[in-house]
Amino acid sequence: MNLIDDDVSRLRAYIETRASNEDDLRLPPEPRLCEALGISRGRLRTVLKRLESEGLIWRHVGKGTFIGPRQIRADDASLSAAISIDDLLDARLVLEPQLAAQAAIHATPADIAALEQCLAEMQTAKPFIHWKRLDERLHNTIAEATHNALLLMLYGTMRTQMRVNLDSRIEAVYSPMTEPRQDTDDEHRKLIDAIRAHNPDHAEQAMREHLRSVRVRLFGQR
Incomplete structure (x- = not known):
């Protein structure tokens, strides 16, 4: 397993733990995620893009990153x-x-x-x-x-x-x-x-x- 795959696995485990223990499905801000995972901001963004492409998370500009598939509103x-x-x-x-x-x-x-x-x-x-x-x-x-x-x-x-x-x-x-x-x-x-x-x-x-x-x-x- 290469380093990026290792980072993806750790973030995936973090998300699964958070989803099972938290009512709020919004991830913490990037600085807190970087600290929790021990990775740089650039590496975190690469990992987030990977998990977003898998449908594990979705991002709303100005509001944050959320666990799960993108939520679609009828009036979006x-x-x-x-x-x-x-x-x-x-x-x-x-x-x-x-x-x-x-x-x-x-x-x-x-x-x-x-x-x-x-x-x-x-x-x-x-x-x-x-x-x-x-x-x-x-x-x-x-x-x-x-x-x-x-x-x-x-x-x-x-x-x-x-x-x-x-x-x-x-x-x-x-x-x-x-x-x-x-x-x-x-x-x-x-x-x-x-x-x-x-x-x-x-x-x-x-x-x-x-x-x-x-x-x-x-x-x-x-």
Whole structure:
């Protein structure tokens, strides 16, 4: 074992001990780490880079170095900048049809009534902003109808990115004309009917067809 590998092993052992004994997963400042490990500042930074590449630690500029994989927040600006429109639309096609299927299995009469009420309001909504908020509420109600807190959390994370990346395009397409809204409401009706019938296969397919139609309306075939 060479010297750098020895330093990496000692820091890894230090981190494992600290992680098991401390509630705070932030490492001490570099001078204290250098003293604890008996290495220079330059060598410490080399070792930290090695462990960061392994996912054992992550660094937040201005806040410090933390044990474990990097923590990602839904509203992290750097994360949003790395997400393309296609990434987001593909993610919707993976997650939301499964949410619809789970909703069809687990939805209560109260969930279905909430979906019906939301759609009824959408069909009579005049201002675009009111219709859009109802559209968001309907999709969120489907996620809630899964009665799965983790799935709802995943959906909430994706919805945050949708607001950042898609809102302006949705407004540009849906605000000037009512026809796209009417088509979307018709697709929502098919989806809600499948959930009310507790048919997960039909609900999954209806959501997938709806999302593909929305993608075409927003960006054409891509």
